Amino acid sequence: MHRFIRLSVLLMGLFAVASSYAADAPLPAPMTEDDLGPAIEQPIEFPHNRHAGLRNPDDPTNSDPLKGGMEINCMYCHTFARRSAVAGIPPLQKCIGCHQSIDTVRDKPRIKKLFEYWDAKKPVPWKKVHDLPDFVRFNHERHIKRFIFQQNRPVQEACGYCHGDVKTMTVARRSKLLSMGWCVTCHEKEHLVTAEGGIPVGNQAYWYSMHKPPVDPSGIVKAKGPNDCSVCHK
Numbered sequence: 001m002h003r004f005i006r007l008s009v010l011l012m013g014l015f016a017v018a019s020s021y022a023a024d025a026p027l028p029a030p031m032t033e034d035d036l037g038p039a040i041e042q043p044i045e046f047p048h049n050r051h052a053g054l055r056n057p058d059d060p061t062n063s064d065p066l067k068g069g070m071e072i073n074c075m076y077c078h079t080f081a082r083r084s085a086v087a088g089i090p091p092l093q094k095c096i097g098c099h100q101s102i103d104t105v106r107d108k109p110r111i112k113k114l115f116e117y118w119d120a121k122k123p124v125p126w127k128k129v130h131d132l133p134d135f136v137r138f139n140h141e142r143h144i145k146r147f148i149f150q151q152n153r154p155v156q157e158a159c160g161y162c163h164g165d166v167k168t169m170t171v172a173r174r175s176k177l178l179s180m181g182w183c184v185t186c187h188e189k190e191h192l193v194t195a196e197g198g199i200p201v202g203n204q205a206y207w208y209s210m211h212k213p214p215v216d217p218s219g220i221v222k223a224k225g226p227n228d229c230s231v232c233h234k
Contacts, residue, residue: 036174036175039171040128040129040171041127042126042127043127048166048168050069051070052070052167053168054068055069074156080140081140081141081159082140084140084141085137085139086140092117092118092124095114096115096118130178135233147191150192151192186225187224188225189224189225190224191225192222
């Protein structure tokens with residue numbers, strides 16, 4: 001009996017000490033829109049501004065990499081975005097397929113490094129920049145089909161909503177918060193869910209609360225994104 005009392009007193013003392021320490025410990029700083037995580041250092045400095053950047057109207061030959069890009073479609077390299085949950089990283093073979101025929105940049109350090117991986121038969125160990133928690137399920141295909149193939153929005157506009165203005169970046173950097181509240185804010189906006197004229201597109205139950213919205217007088221159906229937890233958390 002006395003042993004039980006002594007053990008109870010000891011546990012109560014430990015709990016009091018732990019509670020006091022927790023009360024005095026500094027609270028973690030809240031995440032803000034500016035707190036986007038560290039810049040990711042990649043094995044090769046891939047110049048997105050040169051590949052996806054806008055062409056220089058004053059230079060029809062597009063010869064100066066500092067004054068214009070090639071306007072390459074995002075999905076040319078990230079081919080999985082339109083047909084799977086992930087956007088995907090282009091295989092090294094795709095990079096070499098272009099650069100083996102471009103002699104003007106062959107002596108650049110980043111291109112030399114690219115061919116070093118190719119000659120060694122090793123993939124480039126790219127590091128993930130937009131990394132969501134494992135319990136979050138984001139489907140690229142569904143968003144790409146909705147905004148690019150159904151609404152005909154420009155690719156860079158649709159991709160840039162989450163990834164930022166990549167065409168102005170060298171190494172890609174996280175530029176949006178990508179928190180749950182940030183995603184929910186987008187889902188609360190009204191988006192087209194059918195083609196012009198009220199014709200259903202794909203018969204997807206992709207509307208708020210899973211109920212098909214009414215057609216407005218113009219024949220275009222607009223609705224909010226899904227708000228069910230199971231859509232994003234599987």
